[in-house]
Amino acid sequence: MILKMALSIAIALLFCSSCGSYPGGSREGGWGRGRDAPLLYDKFGFPVGGIYPLVTESGFVVEGFDPDLAPLVGFSSCSNRNAGRVTLYLHREALQYFELMQKEARKAGAQISICSAYRDYHDQKRIKRRYPGKAIDPGYSEHHLGTTVDLVNVHWNNREYRWLTGNAHRFGYILTYYRRPELGVGEPNHWRYVGREAAQTFYNLFGREY
Numbered sequence: 001m002i003l004k005m006a007l008s009i010a011i012a013l014l015f016c017s018s019c020g021s022y023p024g025g026s027r028e029g030g031w032g033r034g035r036d037a038p039l040l041y042d043k044f045g046f047p048v049g050g051i052y053p054l055v056t057e058s059g060f061v062v063e064g065f066d067p068d069l070a071p072l073v074g075f076s077s078c079s080n081r082n083a084g085r086v087t088l089y090l091h092r093e094a095l096q097y098f099e100l101m102q103k104e105a106r107k108a109g110a111q112i113s114i115c116s117a118y119r120d121y122h123d124q125k126r127i128k129r130r131y132p133g134k135a136i137d138p139g140y141s142e143h144h145l146g147t148t149v150d151l152v153n154v155h156w157n158n159r160e161y162r163w164l165t166g167n168a169h170r171f172g173y174i175l176t177y178y179r180r181p182e183l184g185v186g187e188p189n190h191w192r193y194v195g196r197e198a199a200q201t202f203y204n205l206f207g208r209e210y
C-alpha cells in the first residue's frame with residue numbers, strides 16, 4: 001500500500017507539468033496552481049503524459065482549484081454524492097478518454113456510466129456537513145481534481161469491474177482504492193484518470209488488481 005502510494009506520487013510528479021513542488025503538508029503548497037498544460041500529443045491528437053497527482057493526506061487540492069472541465073451529458077445518478085448538482089463536469093481530457101473507454105466497454109458487453117464526477121471544495125463542505133463521520137474533508141477528495149469518476153453498476157468481480165481492471169489502463173484510468181478485504185476497504189466504482197503512460201506503468205507493475 002505504502003509502496004503504491006509512493007509510486008503514485010512519484011508518477012504524479014514525473015508527469016505533472018504544472019504542479020510545482022510536492023506540497024509536503026502545507027496548505028500553501030497544495031495542488032492547483034494554474035491550468036495543466038499537456039506536453040505531448042499522441043497520433044490521435046490527444047494529450048499524453050498523465051498529469052494528475054494523487055490526493056492524500058499530504059497532497060491536497062487548494063480551495064479555488066480550477067481544472068479544465070467539460071460538461072457531461074447523459075450521466076446516471078448515484079445516491080447523494082453529486083451534492084445537488086444537475087450538471088456534472090469532468091476534466092476535458094479525462095472525458096475524451098472516458099467516452100472512448102465507454103464505447104469499447106459496450107462492445108464487450110460492459111455498461112459503464114458516470115454518476116459522480118467533479119466536486120468543488122464547497123460541494124465537499126456540504127457533503128461533510130451532511131455526513132460528518134463518513135465524508136472526507138474538503139480539499140482531500142480526488143473528485144476535486146476533475147479527473148475522477150464514480151461509476152454505476154461496477155461491483156467487485158462483476159462483468160464491468162472485470163472489463164475495467166483488464167482495460168481501463170489503456171484509456172488512462174486506474175482504480176484508486178483497490179480491494180483490501182483484510183481492512184474492509186476498497187471502492188470498485190471509483191476510477192481516476194492519470195493519463196495513459198502512468199496508467200500503463202501501474203498496470204505493468206501491479207497487474208490487474210492493484
Ligand SMILES: [Zn+2]
Nearest residue numbers: 143149150190
Ligand atoms: Zn468517488
